[in-house]
Amino acid sequence: MNADWLNYHHLLYFWMVAKEGSVTRACEKLHLAQPTISGQLKKLESALGEKLYERVGRDLVLTDVGQMVYRYADEMFAIGQELGDAIKGRPTGRPVKLLVGIPEVIPKYIAFRLIEPVLHLEEKVQIVCREGSMEQLLSQLATHELDVVFSDSPAGSMVRIRAFNHALGECGVGLFGTAQLCRQFEQGLPGSLSSAPFLLPAENTAMRRSVDEWFLAANISPEVVGEFDDTALLKVFAEAGIGFVPGPLAIRAEIERQFGLSFLLEIPNAIERFYAITVERRIRHPAVMAISEAAKESLFAQ
Template sequence: MSAPWLNYHHLHYFWVVAREGSIVRACEVLHLSQPTISLQLQQLERSLGGELFERKGRGLQLTELGRTIKRYADEIFTLGSELAEVARGRPTGRPHRLSIGVSDVLAKLMVYRLVLPALKLPEAVKLVCREGHFEDLLKGLATFELDVILSDAPLSPGSPIKAFSHLLGECGVTIFGTAKLSRAYRKGFPQSLNGAPLLLPGSQSLPRRALDQWLDEQQIHPLIAAEFQDTALMKVFGQEGIGLFPAPSAIEAEVCRQYSVKVVGRIDQVRERYYAISVERRLKNPAVLAISHAAKSDVFPSKVVSRVKTS
């Protein structure tokens, strides 16, 4: 059996009476007669199954049920007012909600650096992050549960979801290690990686496949000490000196600072790309635009450097 339908006109009249403190003052605000408002309050009470007001001298006082209903009415009609303001293109005092899907293969520090500009907008943003497999996140994008997905790969041409891939930028890969390991393997990089203990992402990840291909081309054969699905866990093992590990060069300073490691060398031929996947052909969401603009101007280098740097 379905729940009885709530008459929102009646609820609005109740809300005004509760706010004004009397039916007489509510009549002046609503431009309605006292019998009309009284009748509709009675109908609302019948539909809700209880009294909303009780007499207190010459005025009205909310019952316990009335106080509960007023709390809901406050939120309902405040949201309704904000909805009208948004439709007219006017700002509201309520934080803008930004729901981001994060592909679980992305480095957490990279996600933080990409998303941070959205939190620095003049208008407050309430951030909701959902991490998961790319295909699962696409379902959330299709049902508008997510505003955007951050991914290391564009949407495949055969995807059943109608969405668009916006390239945020790309960068090379840096190899990190503890101070002891960096001293041992920095000289002669990248050939020094021959036989070096290396911690790597899982074999199915795009960064891993790109790095494997480059190592094969250079005929470099490191010792794969461990593989990790979670790159944050990989960095923790690297921090403890279990082996060298790769990370995007765009977050080099953050990795060194957070994990107390040093740069062993940089591989600019291995590129990692980052995308914003959106249902919009052209990005319009102000928070997503802030992410895109900052990525292109601050996070990623403006041109590809096709050589291996050592340091």
């Protein structure tokens, strides 16, 4: 649609009615007559081609489209107020928003460690985390519903959106299990792990490919007890002693402490890499810049 289709006065009247809860109270705030506002609301609905309100008894109730328009209008007029405050030299007090996409394959503690530096920035940041499949999250990134998506592999050429991969760092992969399970299989490694129970990430993940390559190279025939999309659920099963689980060594201490697991061995040649995917070639969002810098200097420094 063309930019001139929307009359912002009409949108203001709609926003005030929705905010105040009735046309009458909106009229009092705007110092306008009721027929004027009612007429402007009808013109806005006509311009949008959608009903924004429906009458329930004596009340006007927002439709689903009306609720969406209200959310946008609320954001727009809040920013307008900020503009006035900024010009007058007053602080806005409004935090920067960071919209992060976190797929199930990213360990929750890795996600936390990546995001944590944002909480210590001088400028206040409000974090909004969205979980889902990579396809869903990249789709939201393309429509600017997200600022960044974390991933354990770069967005490839098959991805239909214009996306840029920013390497955050890499680490080795360890094998973890309960103390009892480790004692049972620690003699004669790695051959003793043939027929040992394993809990593995889903087949389409980078870590799963690394582990499968190790099984093949070491001639290990494991008993795969379960496969998981969600790494948090994977570790809960491991905590119960159901099987061994691979995990990134960057958070070895947290895996051992949080889930009560013991480190058995480092998987040879297995590397877990992490990326921040954005629609920008160069990272400009201050919070994403902080994530990238801290990841390289601290989390994956070794």
